[in-house]
Amino acid sequence: MKTQTTKSAPSVRPTVLFFDVNESLLDLENLKKSVAMALGDREDLVPLWFTTMLQYSLVSTTSRQYGDFGIIGAATLRMVAANHDVQLTESEAKEALKPMRSLPPHPEVKEALQKLRNAGYKLVSLTNSSNQGVQAQFKNAGLTDYFDEMLSIEDVGKYKPDRDVYDWAARKMGAQPNECMMVAAHGWDIAGAIWAGWRGAFIARPGQQLYPLAPLPEINEPDLLKIAEKLIDLKSSGAKGDIPNGIN
Structure with a gap:
């Protein structure tokens, strides 16, 4: 190539x-702020979350397992949080992504x-x-x-x-x-x-x-x-x- x-x-x-x-x-600035707050005020982790969300959307695609983008976003937000010793529940992850729609x-x-x-x-x-x-x-x-x-x-x-x-x-x-x-x-x-x-x-x-x-x-x-x-x-x-x- x-x-x-x-x-x-x-x-x-x-x-x-x-x-x-x-x-x-x-x-995306308001969303980034909300996600950073959910990750323990770690603004540096926001790009990692976004790329992880994209990664797993493609995992879903190649595996023929479609899931809503918001659901994938909340799940991958919890993954990033866990890898950096941040406690984040499913409901908290979903709450952090609410700015996406506004x-x-x-x-x-x-x-x-x-x-x-x-x-x-x-x-x-x-x-x-x-x-x-x-x-x-x-x-x-x-x-x-x-x-x-x-x-x-x-x-x-x-x-x-x-x-x-x-x-x-x-x-x-x-x-x-x-x-x-x-x-x-x-x-x-x-x-x-x-x-x-x-x-x-x-x-x-x-x-x-x-x-x-x-x-x-x-x-x-x-x-x-x-x-x-x-x-x-x-x-x-x-x-x-x-x-x-x-x-x-």
């Missing part, structure tokens, strides 16, 4: 923009989404959160009306970045893989989407990095507004064949 070091600038609009939700659109959007998100809608883009969320979870998140964050569709991996029973998730989401929206673009702040999500034949736009939020062994996305900017500006500048394709191929 070779590291891709260059990526030509995009020239044609994707048909559907798919957005990751947690960290990409929503600010996270605010990052400051530029609403303006960026509105600009993309005004430019005629179809906006779809694609999240590892449950259907009920993302509906609550978007309602509390005031994002519901910006999206044409809200998709959850709950309906396919596998977690991103499993390729089946991206294939399913593309079919759900009636689009070919190379007509889809994943917009996310997670290197693993961008990598999974590109390897599934999608296009990618990386939101380089603080603490987030692209996976060096995956192909580079077409767009890499520090916030969603800058990504929106680049997407708006793209020309519309006259035919499906005009959409770039071979991006993966």
Whole structure:
């Protein structure tokens, strides 16, 4: 597997923009504070908990044992706590994750989404959160009306970045893989989407990095507004064949 070091600038609009939700659109700061408190005020353990949660969501996927993301999050929070001599009950772990459903959007998100809608883009969320979870998140964050569709991996029973998730989401929206673009702040999500034949736009939020062994996305900017500006500048394709191929 070779590291891709260059990526030509995009020239044609994707048909559907798919957005990751947690960290990409929503600010996790309140959740991080709550989790840190549950772990004995250990802020340094929060990234470990998040990666452990992702790890076990993929364990569930590869074992064909789907479980709600929130349940996996609470279980892995208890695992991290136990490994660092912090006593944490199941109910306490669930309580620590309650801020997940009331996270605010990052400051530029609403303006960026509105600009993309005004430019005629179809906006779809694609999240590892449950259907009920993302509906609550978007309602509390005031994002519901910006999206044409809200998709959850709950309906396919596998977690991103499993390729089946991206294939399913593309079919759900009636689009070919190379007509889809994943917009996310997670290197693993961008990598999974590109390897599934999608296009990618990386939101380089603080603490987030692209996976060096995956192909580079077409767009890499520090916030969603800058990504929106680049997407708006793209020309519309006259035919499906005009959409770039071979991006993966």
